[in-house]
Amino acid sequence: xxxxxRSLRDLWAHRFLSAVxxxxxxxxxxxxxxxxxxxxxxxxxxxxxxxxxxxxxxxxPGVESDKVPLLRGEIGxxxxxxxxxxxxxxxxxxxxxxxMAEEAFLLDHLxxxxxxxxxxxxxxxxxxxxRRFAPAAQxxxxxxGVAEVEFGEEWLGxxxxxxxxxxxxAAGMGGIFFLAAVFFMANTVRLLLYARREEIEILxxxxxxxxxxxxxxxxxxxxxxxxxxxxxxxxxxxxxYLISIRAPGVGTFPIRFLSEEIMGGILTGSVLVGWxxxxxxxxxxxx
Amino acid sequence: MTPPxxxxxxxxxxxxxxxxxxxxxxxxxxxxxxxxxxxxxxxxPSGAGKSTLLKLLYLGEPVSEGHIVVDGLNLSRISRxxxxxxxxxxxxxxxxxxxxPTKSVxxxxxxxxxxxxxxxxxxxxTARSLLRRVGMEEKAKALxxxxxxxxxxxxxxxxxxxxxxxxxxxxxxxxSLDAEAASDIFDxxxxxxxxxxxxxxxxxxxxxxxxxxxxxxxxxxxxxxxTTTIPKLPA
Numbered sequence: 441x442x443x444x445x446r447s448l449r450d451l452w453a454h455r456f457l458s459a460v461x462x463x464x465x466x467x468x469x470x471x472x473x474x475x476x477x478x479x480x481x482x483x484x485x486x487x488x489x490x491x492x493x494x495x496x497x498x499x500x501p502g503v504e505s506d507k508v509p510l511l512r513g514e515i516g517x518x519x520x521x522x523x524x525x526x527x528x529x530x531x532x533x534x535x536x537x538x539x540m541a542e543e544a545f546l547l548d549h550l551x552x553x554x555x556x557x558x559x560x561x562x563x564x565x566x567x568x569x570x571r572r573f574a575p576a577a578q579x580x581x582x583x584x585g586v587a588e589v590e591f592g593e594e595w596l597g598x599x600x601x602x603x604x605x606x607x608x609x610a611a612g613m614g615g616i617f618f619l620a621a622v623f624f625m626a627n628t629v630r631l632l633l634y635a636r637r638e639e640i641e642i643l644x645x646x647x648x649x650x651x652x653x654x655x656x657x658x659x660x661x662x663x664x665x666x667x668x669x670x671x672x673x674x675x676x677x678x679x680x681y682l683i684s685i686r687a688p689g690v691g692t693f694p695i696r697f698l699s700e701e702i703m704g705g706i707l708t709g710s711v712l713v714g715w716x717x718x719x720x721x722x723x724x725x726x727x
Numbered sequence: 728m729t730p731p732x733x734x735x736x737x738x739x740x741x742x743x744x745x746x747x748x749x750x751x752x753x754x755x756x757x758x759x760x761x762x763x764x765x766x767x768x769x770x771x772p773s774g775a776g777k778s779t780l781l782k783l784l785y786l787g788e789p790v791s792e793g794h795i796v797v798d799g800l801n802l803s804r805i806s807r808x809x810x811x812x813x814x815x816x817x818x819x820x821x822x823x824x825x826x827x828p829t830k831s832v833x834x835x836x837x838x839x840x841x842x843x844x845x846x847x848x849x850x851x852x853t854a855r856s857l858l859r860r861v862g863m864e865e866k867a868k869a870l871x872x873x874x875x876x877x878x879x880x881x882x883x884x885x886x887x888x889x890x891x892x893x894x895x896x897x898x899x900x901x902x903s904l905d906a907e908a909a910s911d912i913f914d915x916x917x918x919x920x921x922x923x924x925x926x927x928x929x930x931x932x933x934x935x936x937x938x939x940x941x942x943x944x945x946x947x948x949x950x951x952x953x954t955t956t957i958p959k960l961p962a
Contacts, residue, residue, distance in 0.1 A: 446841075453829050453830070454829070638825075638827070638828075639827045639829070639830075642825050642826075642827055643838070643842065644811075644814075645785070645787070645814065645819060645825070646814065646819075646838075646839045646842060646886065646889075646890075647811045647812075647813075647814035647815035647817075647839070647842060647843065647890060648811060648839075648842035649811045649842070650808075650811075652841075652842050
């Protein structure tokens, strides 16, 4: 009988314990997967909030409109700058009016438009280039014709701190969940092998080689990993589907399921955990 | 001048063998030669070292001191990788049968053949033939826990014979059986001997030894007490 055939036959012969082991893997995958799902979507939502970040360069009062293209060109050459848009003082007033909505009538009493002309600067992939905002703003500030630069330095600082904290806690929690899954899995595999210790000892006594005994056990461990991971991800998708019907997104960000890479990583990780759990448990059967 | 005629080499040789469990000596200075196709009883009271002696032969336990050679393999120097080679030359029958309870009688026998690398078609043929030989063909699909002690031991004998071993070690093979079942098992072991196998049977059942007759190694508190031959009682 082939190696796979023997492994499947043994899985069936010990179906209860195999089901328990597979369930353990599925639960671990469900926990790790749910956490990954939260991290991926939370990071996406935060990214979505941050993608609107801009540097606004207010021009000095005497700057003529024909000098604006030169300034745009000069700013456009700064590293990381993606787009430079000119917002005339009239356009800025119009935006303010729209922003104030019902209170816009207050602006009617102004004798003249107090707003300056400005250049709105956006950077390439703002989330990946947060730390370039300050140097870019400084470079813009030094250009002749720019009176003042604003990019929400305080807000950005808090935002960066929040992102760092989030990344750190995600990595820490992910690591803890992963270790817990390995521990959970290794112990369940050990339980399975403990129940089969007599059979394994008998096989050694009748002259079976290490590979004859161990290869099917390793394969079974890996099968537990694959089947468990499949079941865990399936259950997670079911829960995700039910949630996404009721709440398809947060703001402009549509919540999404785990990427193929993450699912592939979870599957590979589960197979490795199955193999490693079997390895740890078999060490005691060395003879 | 012609060289002296060389006698047959023993298939099992124990040379000043000692076995200790911590400070407790289980076997003390045992030297025995067993020749091919001998049928030897190892007898003695409980705790004499009968089972320990058999365990040393299939490396169920390592020797503390001395040397053992089984079918040309020096057990003191054998590598871990070669232990299966040794065990394939030996069929072992245990008092508690040691059948895999979740596998049928047929599967228990077939598994040994599978482990030996026998081709699937030959596995079916050989396993059926072995079960027929021990009178268990009709119980081939039964799980061991559903069988009587005698039936389980028959299945265990069939499994021990699966690799066509040169040597059969039986550790109290009738210890858990009633007189009739014990007699059946003994007849099976005798048949294996008649087919050419070398048998070492550990037993304290002196009535069975007298009924069968043969060479007896008597152990007492780990020491070799006496080696004698008991004639078969007339029927």
